[in-house]
Amino acid sequence: xxxxxxxxxxxxxxxxxxxxxxxxxxxxxxxxxxxxxxxxxxxxxxxxxxxxxxxxxxxxxxxxxxxxxxxxxxxxxxxxxxxxxxxxxxxxxxxxxxxxxxxxxxxxxxxxxxxxxxxxxx
Amino acid sequence: xxxxxxxxxxxxxxxxxxxxxxxxxxxxxxxxxxxxxxxxxxxxxxxxxxxxxxxxxxxxxxxxxxxxxxxxxxxxxxxxxxxxxxxxxxxxxxxxxxxxxxxxxxxxxxxxxxxxxxxxxxxxxxxxxxxxxxxxxxxxxxxxxxxxxxxxxxxxxxxxxxxxxxxxxxxxxxxxxxxxxxxxxxxxxxxxxxxxxxxxxxxxxxxxxxxxxxxxxxxxxxxxxxxxxxxxxxxxxxxxxxxxxxxxxxxxxxxxxxxxxxxxxxxxxxxxxxxxxxxxxxxxxxxxxxxxxxxxxxxxxxxxxxxxxxxxxxxxxxxxxxxxxxxxxxxxxxxxxxxxxxxxxxxxxxxxxxxxxxxxxxxxxxxxxxxxxxxxxxxxxxxxxxxxxxxxxxx
Numbered sequence: 001x002x003x004x005x006x007x008x009x010x011x012x013x014x015x016x017x018x019x020x021x022x023x024x025x026x027x028x029x030x031x032x033x034x035x036x037x038x039x040x041x042x043x044x045x046x047x048x049x050x051x052x053x054x055x056x057x058x059x060x061x062x063x064x065x066x067x068x069x070x071x072x073x074x075x076x077x078x079x080x081x082x083x084x085x086x087x088x089x090x091x092x093x094x095x096x097x098x099x100x101x102x103x104x105x106x107x108x109x110x111x112x113x114x115x116x117x118x119x120x121x122x
Numbered sequence: 123x124x125x126x127x128x129x130x131x132x133x134x135x136x137x138x139x140x141x142x143x144x145x146x147x148x149x150x151x152x153x154x155x156x157x158x159x160x161x162x163x164x165x166x167x168x169x170x171x172x173x174x175x176x177x178x179x180x181x182x183x184x185x186x187x188x189x190x191x192x193x194x195x196x197x198x199x200x201x202x203x204x205x206x207x208x209x210x211x212x213x214x215x216x217x218x219x220x221x222x223x224x225x226x227x228x229x230x231x232x233x234x235x236x237x238x239x240x241x242x243x244x245x246x247x248x249x250x251x252x253x254x255x256x257x258x259x260x261x262x263x264x265x266x267x268x269x270x271x272x273x274x275x276x277x278x279x280x281x282x283x284x285x286x287x288x289x290x291x292x293x294x295x296x297x298x299x300x301x302x303x304x305x306x307x308x309x310x311x312x313x314x315x316x317x318x319x320x321x322x323x324x325x326x327x328x329x330x331x332x333x334x335x336x337x338x339x340x341x342x343x344x345x346x347x348x349x350x351x352x353x354x355x356x357x358x359x360x361x362x363x364x365x366x367x368x369x370x371x372x373x374x375x376x377x378x379x380x381x382x383x384x385x386x387x388x389x390x391x392x393x394x395x396x397x398x399x400x401x402x403x404x405x406x407x408x409x410x411x412x413x414x415x416x417x418x419x420x421x422x423x424x425x426x427x428x429x430x431x432x433x434x435x436x437x438x439x440x441x442x443x444x445x446x447x448x449x450x451x452x453x454x455x456x457x458x459x460x461x462x463x464x465x466x467x468x469x470x471x472x473x474x475x476x477x478x479x480x481x482x483x484x485x486x487x488x489x490x491x492x493x494x495x496x497x498x499x500x501x502x503x504x505x506x507x508x509x510x511x512x513x514x515x516x517x
Contacts, residue, residue, distance in 0.1 A: 058427075
């Protein structure tokens, strides 16, 4: 039911973990739906130097988390902000329809982390 | 890599003997059992022989067996059939919160039709309270429908006591015995039930066939209207091959029950003990209740069930989960939630349901591959200790 890319990211997730003293932290999801994501960013000169994730969730939740870290690594904050949940799903060669709304939260976690960074900065 | 199947509560493989018994009725004996000519004679006899096999398995008379297309249809016929037949006597039905959807949704439907339904609670061990059942009974109660054993946890309900209570109050009692059949001896000669559902494909017969035991004197209004089939209680030309398969499967289940139960109990016990020994933070759902010897439902804290299933599938091991992700809905299993589990623990549940094709070597293999899968998922989980900041949930 999952694409090869999803299974690759599920089996070999990129950038798992947590950045200590992160410049931005985003946590989204809720336990009722069974998906919780926490994304931490290290940012220098408005550029994402490092990003890590931790996820409680299904295969799609883990794969989208991993994919979003790959998509934003090294990118400028403004550029990263343009990444949407559907960008992430497309980069994974699609997700099963039932997963599109419940487990496709990685970009939301990213946006929450960037918002946190901007609030801290100002 | 050998394929390992630990999902027998979902479905079972068709046994060779069952397949062989069915084969003639898919090929040369294609006649209609209702025909009086030569083509119908052999199929007719086969259906009636199968009826005798099922009746022997359940300890009843062949006329008390109605063949259907599935466990779900049997539940529908048993529940709606009795509700409509007794609607002049009352409109109240009692069931539990942990029934199979075939029962729960049928009851929900009847609520729209003007019936009132009480859904009994279960405790943290998945057990109902007979006191609550007695209190729920009113002079309008016409039907109690309570499962024999739960499909997700394997918890066995006290159907004998429930039946006695129902009888005292002259209430019809239906039980969904889809999971119990073949795993527990069932004898309707002594068990005070009026209707009992079984399903072929949980019993090593094929999909597409089920049966409903209806005790003599219990009236059911048909839900499939048609010809004179099944003594006017279920229209539709018989699924002869399926019925023959169910008959054979019942005969084999009865013959092998003792040895199979011992075999299953040994493996399930080892599986559970092994997991508890090797993996911290696990809970056996329904562990405090009497349970089917083949079913072990385990919640793994901090992680989600579907990801564990994917990990197991990489090793060709099949099991199932109470996670929302595997149910096609957004909510985790109603059974574990009714037991008071949190959503996280319900999402993190895995059901291992063993069967006659399993071996102890397969259980040992599972015990080797499972702990690293759980450890890997936990290392990625923000809920697992080691996470330096508590996660704030947003809705």
